[in-house]
Amino acid sequence: MVPIMYALLMLVVFVLHGVINGERPAVVNIGAVLTYDSAIGRVAKAAIEAAVQDVNANENVLNGTRLNLIMEDSSCSAFIGAVAALKVLNKEVITVIGPQSSTIAHILSYLAGGFHIPLISFAATDPSLSSLQYPYFIRMTQSDSYQMAAMANLIDFYEWKQVIAVFIDDDYGRNGIYALDDELTNKRLKISYKIALPVGASRNKILELLQNSKAIGPRVYVVHASPDSGLEIFHAAQDLQMMAADFVWLATDWLSATLDTFELNKTHSLEYLQGVVGFRQYIPESQQKKAFESTWNRLHTRVSSSKLNTYGFYAYDIVWAVAHAINNFLDNSGNITFSLSNQIGDNRGHMRTDLIKTFDSGELLLQNLLSQNFSGSSGPILFGTNRSLISGNYEIINIYGSDINTIGYWTNIVGLSFSFPDTSHTNRQGNFTASKVLHKITWPGGMKMTPRGWIPSTRERPLRIGVPRRVSYLQFVNILTDNHTVQGYCIDVFRMALKLLPYEVPYQFVPFGDGHITPKYWSLVNMVANNEIDALVGDISIVTNRTKLVDFTQPYMSTGLVIVVPTRSTKSSAWVFLRPFTVGMWCVTGAFFFIIGIVIWILEHRVNSDFRGSPKRQCLTMFLFSFSTLFHSEQEETLSTLGRFVMMVWFFLLMVVTSSYTASLTSFLTVQQLQSPINGIDSLIATNDPIGYQEGSFSWSYMVNSLNIPRSRLISLRTPDDYEEALLRGPKNGGVVAIVDELPYIEIFLATKNGFGIVGQPFTRSGWGFAFRRNSPLAIDISRAILKLAENGDLQQIHKKWFCLHNCNIHRADNSKPNQLHLNSFWGLFMLCGIVTIAALLIFLLKAIRQFIRYKKAKSDASSITSCTKTIYCFFDFIDEKEEAVKKIFKQQQCSSQPEAS
Incomplete structure (x- = not known):
């Protein structure tokens, strides 16, 4: 027993001496968790084994330390992969290579982080394997x-x-x-x-x-x-x-x-x-x-069923990156130690997870791995901030x-x-x-040509085109009783646009509505947005709320909300001919007729026999002459130069005044005037009278939400006959004061009904388009086709076909006062005529006075005329004589005897 204890003590001392003196370990364990029976796993397993052999055969890499590869099969299962990872970790490995599956990589990353073992994968490309969530995970491939x-x-x-x-x-x-x-x-x-x-x-x-x-x-x-x-x-x-x-x-x-x-x-x-x-x-x-x-190629016989793929290059380079990192790690610290984790207790199972140790220097090895920068078989090996290969x-x-x-x-x-x-x-x-x-x-x-990448429909599944079943204004959309025939302006535009597409679009029309009430277009747009139908064709207004749900084509008709009111014609007035001129204009014009007649009589009386005769005849001639010039039917001829000059200016004034009068009278006889005080949207809002709108139209929501008109004022109308009846009855008799509707509908209404007109200009600007699902390429292609129809004139021809059957003109009413002609517009002409007339009269008087003075001087040597009355009488008699008679009197010096004789 003593020798054994002594031997163990010496072994511990020897190990501690080697650690303290920084001696390299003879063997370093590295692990690998792969799926052997997979396309990537077979190649990766052989590549990793080949790399370990090459590293161990190269003494310059680890300086005598050898890599010991411990490999387990994950069998492409997250559970088995986790068990395999625990088996590898139980062998005191300092890094784990793999796995190739991103799903298994998520689980192994938690284990690697818990035991501070760097996990480096060559095939887990899942972008969600973040370095923030998995700090010990390194990706040596492209994310x-x-x-x-x-x-x-x-x-x-x-x-x-x-x-x-x-x-x-x-x-x-x-x-x-x-x-x-x-x-x-x-x-x-x-x-x-x-x-x-x-x-x-x-x-x-x-x-x-x-x-x-x-x-x-x-x-x-x-x-x-x-x-x-x-x-x-x-x-x-x-x-x-x-x-x-x-x-x-x-x-x-x-x-x-x-x-x-x-x-x-x-x-x-x-x-x-x-x-x-x-x-x-x-x-x-x-x-x-x-x-x-x-x-x-030398190892190919060992993996005869597989060839080398890109993941094989990355797997081979991983081993070299790990070897270089371990070498740097050993050079810097030399300590490979493990510690038992206090957080893992004895689970009393066959596999003692509580005995799995934590790598003490895992963080240092991790940093050495991330700092690698060399050229491998797969290219440059360099990691970015996200711990993935750059x-x-x-x-x-x-x-x-x-x-x-x-x-x-x-x-x-x-x-x-x-x-x-x-x-x-x-x-x-x-x-x-x-x-x-x-x-x-x-x-x-x-195919050599790039495919379009999208088809709108097939014959097995044609495009479902929703069509509203209107109860009025059938010129736009009309679904016949057989429920299959659809016609109208909007339908013709859609069909013509489809013909211009470079591909076939099988489609079928799906009618909506019971024929008694025009369906609400808002609900139809929602059906397109909810994929219940593929598109919506008809008189669909492009408004803001609808564009949030569907995509519209290019507008094929410009429109806007307008106001319609009853009108009356001024032709019913008996005194309409007096309206072109104001009272002042009539008075000044009449005064000038009298003035011109008097002046012309003064200028012509002496030399023109047409202006002589009895006093009654001369008065008639004086006043009738100027009025007859209005029709160029005067019987008297002007002979004097001054008279002709005055008549020239007078005729010019008459030409301007009469032509202006004719034009003004024409407008008075043709223009229609309103029967109501409504002349625009502001006056319409200011009243409290009922307003009509078309059933199902967006005009209701616009007036309520944008114009803040009370809903109680709005009355729903269906047909043009309803329009006519409501307008004629008026607000006092249960009708409406005006109707707000879109311009195309009003065009048809005015073309078939008389006595109504539009006031003001459209107070909204919008258009009609076809509605498609969001991001539908067909909407773009149809828009291009509509532009082509507009450019080549086909769109206008379709418009004429449906809207010009009766009358293409739009009647616009005028609620302004009659545009009478005021004196201010002609005062310059009247002033010119007056100046010329006065100047001619003055010239005539000066000339007469000059001749009288010459006459008086000639009679100074004759008998004097003492009576003032005789002098005045002689002067006026002198005016009546002709030039030759006056000269004769001067020669004979018999002026004094003539008055006595007369």
Whole structure:
């Protein structure tokens, strides 16, 4: 007994002496938890074993210390994987490699964190394996967050808006699709449908789920599965004839791992993968890669059923990263010690979890692992702040025939590119646009043209188009009694737009309404939003609340709310001809007729016999002459220069005044005036009278919610006859003061009913469009078709067909006062005419005075005329004589004898 105790004491002293002096341990245990019987596990197991052999054979790596690999099989089960991890941890390992399953990685990360054992995985790509939640988890592969960003970039590059996600319903599948959904949302794209396959789903189950997806419009499928079961999805798709034209199949890197691992008969096995596009983690060419491939070829007989895939490179490099980290750890501390955890008690079971020890220096080893920076067979080994491998490089492959072709690359810096970008340009963001080009892809069905990625409907499931059954204004939508024939303006626009689409759209109209009450359009829009129908066609107004539920096409008709009131015509007035002029205008015009007549008589009386005669005749001539000029029917001719000049200005004034009078009288005889005081929306709101609106129209909600009109004032009307009756009765007799409705309806109403008109301008601006489900690509294509119809004139022709049967003019009423002509508009002309008239009269008087003075001077040598009366008489007699007679009198100097003779 004493020798034994002495030996144990010496052993403890020897060990403590070695630890204190920093001697390296001869063996360091590392663990691995893999799924042996899996596509990735078989390759990874051989790669890890080969790496351990290579590390142990290289004395420069660990300086004499050897790695002892302790490996357990998880059997692709989270429970068995947890048990396997406990078995490994019970062997005092200082790090654990694996697992390859993301689901098992979640559980093992908790165990590794609890015992301070770094867990480093080469295949757990689940983006939710966060370093914040699992501080001892390291990912030595590319996170699916990179791959899903690449997938979203590819989808956006080909302008597909919606995709269908097919995934395994576990942590790996769900979290990967969540990451894809986030990336697509950032690009305003979406996953429209998700097919969650149970783990180990049978072929029949896959067929059932895929068959259900065929009834959905998108044809772009993103498959995120595992290498062991993913190919079943494509087998089922081929059985359902979904590997044909118009379909797009995109696969994550599981497909490339599968194709790289198994010895496939490409002529037969790739037949159901024709046109598939997938991703492969990019492994750059290097000396380390070639060396490992050479080693693998020597080991190939041990794993004859598998070839080397990308995960094999990462598994091989993990061992080297662990070896370098252990070497640094031993150089810095040299202590590998374990302690029992006080938090784990004796569970009295076969497996003593209470004896599993915590690695005392786990944090230090973890930091050594994260600080690794070297070139391995998979490329640069460098970890980021999220404790994942910094890479994000992918090849994009396309399967066609018996070949797997590389069509491009994706990096997290440059994005899509024709060839792998030079490392010297990886930090140049400006290269993104220029390099965003891929090789030509052969799609399913042998198509070279990029598939549209979406179909609106099939003949087996035509597009369900909701149509309201109107009870009035059937020019827009009319469903005949057979319930199958649908016609009208809106229907013609929709059909013409479908003809312009580059693809066929099978559809069927689904009528809504009982024929007695026009259905509420709000409820029909909700049916589209709830996927009860695919679209809604009709006179559907595009309003804010509706756009929150559905997508509308480009408006095919502009509209807005207008006000209709009764009108009356001014043609019924007997004195309408007096209205063009104001009273002042009539008075001034009449005064000028008298003034012009008097002035012309003064100017013409001396030289024109037409203005002479008896006093009665001269008075009639004086006043009738100026009035006859209005019709250019005057009988007298003006002879004097001054008279003609005055008449020229007078005729110009008459031309302007008479033409203005004619135009004003015409408007008075044709314009319609209102019978009510309503002249706009403000005056309508100010009254307390009832207001009519069309049944089912959004005008009710607009007046109640936006204009705050009491609901008690609003009266529902159905037909144009109801409109007419309510307006004619008026608010005092149980009718309405006005009707508020959309302009297209009012156009038809005014074309068929007389005595009504629109006041003001439309007080809302909107349009009619076709309603589709949110994010429907068909809404965009129909919008483009509507724009083409508007550009080539077809939209106007359809409008004329339905709305110009009677009258295309819109009657607008005017509630303003008559537009009479005021004196202010013509005072300039009257002033000009007055100045010319007065000037002519003054010139005439001055000329007469001058001639009188000359006459008086000539008679100064003759007998003087002493009587003032004789002088005045001689002056007026002188005015009546002609020029020759006056000259003759001056020569003979007989002026004094003539008055005596007369």
